[in-house]
Amino acid sequence: MNKHLIATAILGASLALSGCAEEPSQQTSQQQHLQPIDVAQVIIKPVQNWHTFTTRLEAPEEVALMPRVAGVIDHIAFKEGDNVKQGDLLFKLDARPYAAVVTSLEAQVQSAKAALSQAQSEAKRAVRLTQRKAISTEQAESRTSMLHQREAQLAALKAQLVSAKLDLEFTDIRSPIDGVISLANITKGNNVLAGQTVLTSIVSNQTMYAYFDVDERTWNSAFNDVTANDKQQVVMQKVGQRAFAHIGYIDFIDNQINAATGTLRVRARFDENEALRAGSFARIKLAASDVTEQVIVPDRAIGTDLKNRFVLTVGDNNILEYKLVTVGERYGRFRTITSGLKTGDVIAVNGPARVGPGMPIAPNQITLDTEGVAFTLSPTAQHILMAKK
Template sequence: MNKHLIAVALAAASLTLVACTEEQVKETSKQQLQVIDVAEVLVKPVQNWHTYTTRIESPEQVALMPRVSGVIEHIAFNEGDNVKQGDLLFKLDERPFLAVVASLEAQIVSAKATLKQAKNEADRALRLTVSKAISAEQAESRTSTLRQREAQVSALQAQLKTAQLDLEFSSVRSPINGVISRANITKGNNVRAGQSILTSIVSDKAMYAYFDVDERTWNSAFENVTAASKQQVIMQKVGQTDFAYQGYINFIDNQINPATGTLRVRAIFNEENNKLRAGSFARIRLASNAITKQVIVPDRAIGTDLKNRFILIVDENNKLQYKLVTVGERYGNLRTITSGLQQGDIIAVNGPARVGPGMPITPNSVTIDSKNVAFTLSPIDNINLIAKQ
């Protein structure tokens, strides 16, 4: 009897121990599930951005050459300075030009004296012709001489104007406002008119950026854009992280380039701080006018599987599932998903860094932060946010 009681007691104890062990295993399994940040995808109205490379150009740039030949006597600027239109830059030896002017002035005085004498003789001949004291042929000869003397004076006066211009051109002045480069030819050297490049000047108050938009993109996104509409653009210089410069389109070419299938477009940037330099490499971004609703996710949520992009979504059993997606435009730390996700989907916001498809998780709900991200260019103040992305 006692033996049977002992056996029953042992069996009951064994069942109790097994049940406790199973409960502990289940509890331990729950505790081992990884806690993962998850969030519902955002759906926002967005504008697509298009990026192009360019070289900054100055609207006005001059390779300064002298209009007359001569020897440089003086350089009147500091290399790299800002200069204004009309500022004296180079002074050539003006003595040869002064001598020519003085010679022509003397010749004009002499020619005017000769002209006066010819006029007097012509007038006298006219009076004598009335009284028939001289022949008509003699009177006509004196009138012809008068016309020759008048032409001689006019020719000398024209030569004098040319010589005075040459004298004026011996002072080489800036034709535009801008920043001057170094002097290519220094004091004491001979320069030739229209051939010797003394220096270069580029205007600095505004800069141009030309870029080529392919025909398909222009027709689909910018067909209604004109130069008068001043389509907003932003620009980033090489080595910078922000698109810190704001401008607008002020020129659209009148035809598509048939060789490349692109349209030449120009943006202008007004820059008072002189931080834009002609010849600099830069990137231009402009937003399409069409606004569409797109799914938005953190860029870090997107994984790469060979050539594919994917996102881990959370199903109703709190398991992660592989979802193939197509990514679109980037906005700061966020990116649009053009296919593969829909409104209401829950995703692993930190991506597949520590987890994988089919893994059960303990979800920790968070919210995707988009308060400092601009998805459209309207209102125009949003451009300041976009420039920082």
């Protein structure tokens, strides 16, 4: 009987020890299966609201080049698509007919000068003879009248000679502006008409304008105090680019609201290089003048639940919690949260990609890197803004 009691006691003690050993083992196993998730504390930064407008770039100077005199093209002096400077020779017309006219008029001017010299001598002689009463007053007045006619004839011929020399000069067709030249529409040997034949086109390329229309409500609420003298900065994105890499400023604001559309015409100026082309489609971003502090989170941290936006925050015991949020503007890979989060909140950086609310996690604390992202646009800002996807 005693042997059985001893065996039972030993078995009970063994089971008790086994149970004590399994409890921490199960806890360790559960911890090992927790999902490791990157978490970070939300950022608080001063931001400006951005307004986006579409536009097409325009060159401040654009010329449809036409000849000022008629003639036959003798020579083309440019390479299509090249940069040209004001005064560069582009086309040369056959100048011989105009040179002949100049030579003829120069001879006529010399003849008129000789006739004028004779008329001046006769007029002087008439004055002396009149004083001695050797000729009549009528004859003297006739010689004076002839002098005036010779002077007028010489002046007219000189004016014709100036015009002829201009026509001769215009046979050399030069660039009126700096810019990029297009194709030659008319080739060597063809006849062109003055003021009618378009030889080619030239557009300036060192500065570009971007006109866009701002609705009256937006302008009054966000930009009412902006003037052209402020040189309010804007950033621009060309088609096919992800970055708003081109920085310009407002240099013109129209003097009235368009009553038909309820918009205000505004122009941005970009003083850059040859990377911008007239006619390009572009998007303009203009920052509101007011700067406010907002909660900033990575855009990928925001999830969508039907019509709602939410963020997963880390609560007690590292359990994820569902937080309904209202999102604001996007700045590169970050977005503002206008309501739902506060200073000190810790969020799941990658959002609900692999986890959900109520799930315990193994948090991996990281720091959000906002370097290179512009949240405000100051007069000296040179940041590159990433486009919205």
